[in-house]
Amino acid sequence: xxxxxxxxxxxxxxxxxxxxxxxxxxxxxxxxxxxxxxxxxxxxxxxxxxxxxxxxxxxxxxxxxxxxxxxxxxxxxxxxxxxxxxxxxxxxxxxxxxxxxxxxxxxxxxxxxxxxxxxxxxxxxxxxxxxxxxxxxxxxxxxxxxxxxxxxxxxxxxxxxxxxxxxxxxxxxxxxxxxxxxxxxxxxxxxxxxxxxxxxxxxxxxxxxxxxxxxxxxxxxxxxxxxxxxxxxxxxxxxxxxxxxxxxxxxxxxxxxxxxxxxxxxxxxxxxxxxxxxxxxxxxxxxxxxxxxxxxxxxxxxxxxxxxxxxxxxxxxxxxxxxxxxxxxxxxxxxxxxxxxxxxxxxxx
Amino acid sequence: xxxxxxxxxxxxxxxxxxxxxxxxxxxxxxxxxxxxxxxxxxxxxxxxxxxxxxxxxxxxxxxxxxxxxxxxxxxxxxxxxxxxxxxxxxxxxxxxxxxxxxxxxxxxxxxxxxxxxxxxxxxxxxxxxxxxxxxxxxxxxxxxxxxxxxxxxxxxxxxxxxxxxxxxxxxxxxxxx
Numbered sequence: 175x176x177x178x179x180x181x182x183x184x185x186x187x188x189x190x191x192x193x194x195x196x197x198x199x200x201x202x203x204x205x206x207x208x209x210x211x212x213x214x215x216x217x218x219x220x221x222x223x224x225x226x227x228x229x230x231x232x233x234x235x236x237x238x239x240x241x242x243x244x245x246x247x248x249x250x251x252x253x254x255x256x257x258x259x260x261x262x263x264x265x266x267x268x269x270x271x272x273x274x275x276x277x278x279x280x281x282x283x284x285x286x287x288x289x290x291x292x293x294x295x296x297x298x299x300x301x302x303x304x305x306x307x308x309x310x311x312x313x314x315x316x317x318x319x320x321x322x323x324x325x326x327x328x329x330x331x332x333x334x335x336x337x338x339x340x341x342x343x344x345x346x347x348x349x350x351x352x353x354x355x356x357x358x359x360x361x362x363x364x365x366x367x368x369x370x371x372x373x374x375x376x377x378x379x380x381x382x383x384x385x386x387x388x389x390x391x392x393x394x395x396x397x398x399x400x401x402x403x404x405x406x407x408x409x410x411x412x413x414x415x416x417x418x419x420x421x422x423x424x425x426x427x428x429x430x431x432x433x434x435x436x437x438x439x440x441x442x443x444x445x446x447x448x449x450x451x452x453x454x455x456x457x458x459x460x461x462x463x464x465x466x467x468x469x470x471x472x473x474x475x476x477x478x479x480x481x482x483x484x485x486x487x488x489x490x491x492x493x494x495x496x497x498x499x500x501x502x503x504x505x506x507x508x509x510x511x512x513x514x515x516x517x518x519x520x521x522x523x
Numbered sequence: 524x525x526x527x528x529x530x531x532x533x534x535x536x537x538x539x540x541x542x543x544x545x546x547x548x549x550x551x552x553x554x555x556x557x558x559x560x561x562x563x564x565x566x567x568x569x570x571x572x573x574x575x576x577x578x579x580x581x582x583x584x585x586x587x588x589x590x591x592x593x594x595x596x597x598x599x600x601x602x603x604x605x606x607x608x609x610x611x612x613x614x615x616x617x618x619x620x621x622x623x624x625x626x627x628x629x630x631x632x633x634x635x636x637x638x639x640x641x642x643x644x645x646x647x648x649x650x651x652x653x654x655x656x657x658x659x660x661x662x663x664x665x666x667x668x669x670x671x672x673x674x675x676x677x678x679x680x681x682x683x684x685x686x687x688x689x690x691x692x693x694x695x696x697x698x699x700x
Contacts, residue, residue, distance in 0.1 A: 326649035327614060328554060329561040352648045355615035361649035 331390040337376040340365040555613040559583050574656040584609040593664045597691030601699030617646035627694035629671035638672045
């Protein structure tokens with residue numbers, strides 16, 4: 175067959191170059207399949223690099239081999255191994271030429287082979303390879319995967335999926351609130367679900383999702399952080415105040431680039447502020463600053479800075495506005511002191 | 524009859540009373556809001572046959588839906604409007620579905636409330652508005668006289684279906700066309 179010859183050809187050209195180490199070659203015959211070796215030859219890896227690679231991937235399932243092979247077939251740079259790269263660069267020119275010749279006729283055939291292999295593989299394996307490889311968007315079945323891997327409750331990609339005994343997966347949080355509010359039944363098939371099982375994350379699925387949809391997962395993580403803050407807001411007015419401050423902190427830092435430019439005067443003011451607060455604390459005999467208080471102060475510093483910057487830009491055009499900024503600052507100060515006194519009162523009772 | 528949906532997810536239940544809230548991120552919507560928004564997008568992308576639904580105004584929690592009477596039934600040719608009100612803890616509680624168009628049906632009360640197991644105890648958070656509308660439409664095709672809210676109509680349906688269909692057709696012509 176033509177394809178067989180094509181596959182062998184790089185090896186034939188390669189072996190004369192590496193004939194010196196026949197021993198390792200024998201060893202390789204036992205370790206690697208001919209297909210893998212031909213692919214490796216195409217990439218210009220010599221026997222030593224192959225052996226080294228075999229040591230590295232020895233204990234991993236063969237999906238890694240597949241991955242490596244495929245990344246070679248796609249004529250990308252081999253996985254980030256500086257040594258391999260160096261070898262590939264230093265390999266004789268004749269091999270390079272052979273690779274180029276092969277690529278034209280051979281890649282379409284191998285691509286189709288790859289596709290059938292992918293179909294055979296389970297969804298998990300497939301998706302993992304997809305994530306590791308080039309773009310997730312390159313996967314033709316990404317839309318179906320998105321449907322499959324989304325939670326039926328929130329309709330988004332499962333976040334920390336938890337699998338019921340009946341085999342359905344939902345976000346851990348979604349499943350827990352469903353069990354709380356709608357009874358301990360699977361939302362999909364209404365089978366009874368146990369209590370303990372619903373709290374464990376299906377790690378394989380979760381890792382798969384993280385590999386496949388990194389952006390969605392990141393967005394969800396960020397949203398989760400904000401939500402948890404907002405939920406804790408409702409605890410008490412005092413907590414709400416500090417949480418508010420912290421919420422503000424997260425947003426003001428976004429505009430931090432412009433704030434950085436503000437003069438050192440703001441810093442001086444805020445330093446004073448901090449010291450004043452410290453003084454207040456010590457005068458009233460309050461226990462040392464807690465984390466929330468520190469965060470609040472840090473935020474105030476930032477906010478002052480922001481105000482300063484804001485005023486700096488506004489003053490050039492509308493000097494009248496500065497009074498309103500002052501007003502806002504006074505308001506802030508008043509609020510802070512009110513919160514402090516609230517806190518103190520709480521402590522006393 | 525889609526009302527202007529246009530991705531206007533204005534339904535933010537979280538209040539913003541304190542002045543410092545102006546710094547709070549405005550992108551975060553409650554879980555129910557997110558889910559409803561997602562359902563809206565999916566409904567627009569892939570609408571179920573002979574049904575449509577969308578927010579009534581800028582309130583994401585109040586939708587209006589239409590069901591076109593299934594052909595071959597007494598409701599054929601009628602356009603039935605429904606109001607859908609989502610609870611704040613949707614999808615953990617079922618939405619409230621009310622017929623705004625009068626309909627002669629043993630499972631729809633005189634006030635328009637639909638008695639459907641799916642919208643009561645049979646609710647599951649995995650159900651969506653698409654599925655609810657499909658279920659209501661199939662209820663038009665196959666009324667369930669044994670779980671009726673209007674016993675008179677159920678009796679007539681069981682004893683004299685031809686007459687039942689005649690009356691239902693009259694009602695459809697009168698109210699739904």
